[in-house]
Amino acid sequence: MKKYIISLSIASLFYTKTEACAWSDPDHDYFNLFTQSIIKDKSYLPFLHNYSDRFYTNYKPSQIPDENIESWRIFFGNQLSYTETNYLVNKISLNDLNELKKGNPNNQLLKKLGTGFYAKYREAIDYLIEAKYLEPYMRINFVEGADSFYYRENENDKNATKLDYNKTISALNSLYNAAKNPEIKQRYGYQLVRFNHYTRNYDSAVEAFKKYVQPIKLKGAPYYMALDQLAGAQRGLQLGNEANWNFFQVFMNSKSRKESSFVSMKLSDSASFNNIMKRAGTSEEKNMAYFLLGYEDFTNPIPMMEKMYDIDPDSEILKVMAARSINELERNYLPTYYYSSKDSSKNLDKKDNNSTTTKTEVKKKELSFWQKIVLFFKNLFGGKKSEKTDSKSEQSNDELFENPDRIPTFVKNNSYYWSEDQNQKDFIDDLEKFTAKTKEKSKDEYWQIADAYLKFLKKDYEDSSDILADIKTNNPEYLEEIKRMKVLNDIVSQPKIDADYEGHLMKDYPEYFVAKKQKRDSVLIEYDNYDYFGEAPSTAEFLKDVLANRYFLQGEDGKSFLMNNKLSDLQYNPNSSLVKSVEEFYRKPNKTQFEQQIIAKNLDNVGNIDAFFADIYGDRAMRLADFDKAKSYYQKALKFSGIPRENYETYNSETGKYEKLVYNGENYDGYNNIPNLVFGHNNWESFQGSDAESMKAEDYTQFPFIKTKMNKLELADALVQLRKIGTGKDAKAVQANQLIGNVLYNTSILGYYRQLFVMDVDNSNGGKYDFWATERQNPFQYYYKDFTNTTFIEPDNFDLAINYYKKAFDLSTDREQKARVLFQMASAEQGKYYQYEAKHQANIDYSDPKWSEKNDSYEKQMGDLKNQKYRTYFTQLKSQFSNTETARELLGSCSYFDYFMKR
Structure with a gap:
């Protein structure tokens, strides 16, 4: 995991994902492939679906007339x-x-x-003069309450009470009576209602509406502006039902006041909705009431949409509900990152045991006659056959199509906000049925587009493409959506991404794959260090994820990795199988144009690439105690230019500041400047202290090849020589085996120098130093996106250190040395227990009424197991060597050993 130093002020308690911290924008975490805003009636744009604000905001206010x-x-x-x-x-x-x-x-x-x-237009201009004179004052006066705490010194103090009430009312009355045009007359009536409302003369506002607005039999904009003010006055009079009904009328009939009137309705309970429904006399009013109810309670949209369909299958608000429903589904089918299930064991087992998975039925795009001929000859002349094989890279088209991890796929509980019902319903089948019948009744091509999109989500690509091909429309927004969906269907329906198809992508869809910075949806976005949320996810980003997923399922891990990451990112998670696959792609001789321009561009800033790979391979060999192999790799890594930590900062306690990492020729850079204390042992257990404080050197006088400072090649060479010496039977052999054991333990997850063989710059805490809870060699399920946020390095084999310690113990005749070696063996044995514990978590639901009892039982069980199986060397140290000086020193420096000895 990248070690960015970030100050977190607060984390949202409502978010369920690890990435959803205080700065996260949930509406920035989905692709919006189905553009909600293509609805024709733009006055409903605020009521489209989003999470970060109460109302949808991704539109220009000028779009609403x-x-x-x-x-x-x-x-x-x-x-x-x-x-x-x-x-x-x-x-x-x-x-x-x-x-x-x-x-x-x-x-x-x-x-x-x-x-x-x-x-x-004399009357109109005179009205506008009066309206402009009044406008700065047309706001209600704020009344400070006992609990008011807002600072208002610089706030505009103009409000309606600053005008002379009697003079203003008299002037508006005179102007009303003088006006001949009914619309102008009604506008003066609106000013009278508004002025009384804002001066808190609520009764007078109600009377003004009845006397000056209602008698004029016009129901245009001035009428609903006045009705909005009347409803506000009724709210002031505590006439909640009357206010809600009038706000409801404004909502129905006004284009620009829908959002404000909806807020003013204060529909906070079922009784408020019921009162509106009872008063709804027309089909339009009933339809709108159902819309409001569906908007406010969106847990199950289909029943409410059915009611609206029965009233008017061609209504615009029904399309709004459909857009919201599709958006909700899209967030679960097409998140910007597919996270693992909370039940990691079940989730991770899915890929390793195909016989237990339920295959997804996918309607595949029928191959053309020519494609069948090409496929026949490919198979005939050495091409990959379609029969089942044991190789992941040679899966048949059917196997690739039926893989349950082929995106898009539904991700359960992908909601951003906590819900009591965490078992989210995938209502795509119900919505598809609803859309299919609505498109037969409605003349709007919207429903055909929606139906095609739902089929796309369900991997029914052939039907989706057929629907799109039959749509006839001149609507530019519809045409843009159709064009995009045709591209999506083409790419997502392809069974395997091979060289020929990569050529097709570059030839026919360059606007999605030409790597340069342009507008959204035109390119694969290049990631820079954006402030806040950066560039919004685009169609191109989605297609990149699709291809990364396809390469992953095809077994081309290197290409999958480089679709979403840079080569330098391997430093955060250098597990060997992935590194090997990336290297194979790097060395591939005849890369396609797509591979060169889109994938290979991410083979970036690691300096000498060959040395970078060699260093990683050498590290793995060292962790496996294969010192000869490590030495051969480190010989090839002499030109290693340092772990590429361009954005890394660390805290300097002397200056009190976070400082950028600079390799100065003396600090450890991933290859050079390893101190000989790596052969020593803990003086006390502390990762934060300096090595001089935390580590104690052994006696190296018999081994002059152990230098004060070494690079990895010199370290590996020293271990090779120690291993050879360790085959003897003398005291020098004892010391050699002990030193090898020390290096293996000190560079393990528990050791002070744990950073040396995992491509890290220091031992400060991070995901690399977690005990992994799975036996799987690869924790990724779909692709390698967000690779740096998921750490997995092959676990330590503590038996390697124990075996060298055991050789030293068996050969030694010095009781003090034996005691020290036993303690080191016991420390390594602790690591074996921690590995077991990580894979055998209790997983007891905290809401279980017997949680405490079950948890106590689990802890007792693990404690018994620890003492029976993982305390053998501590027990031996206590029973046979407790009277040694070494044991007495350990009592003072190791609190756990002190506790164990007193039991």
């Missing part, structure tokens, strides 16, 4: 554009309008309209 501006535009005879009308109504200054009224317009737009404009 303002019916008030549209109303004014019609009033002015459509001689102004929407933008010009908005400027005139909302942005032009009061002074400019007064100049127009005087016949001397200075504003460019008003000059263009001319003085005749005022003469023709």
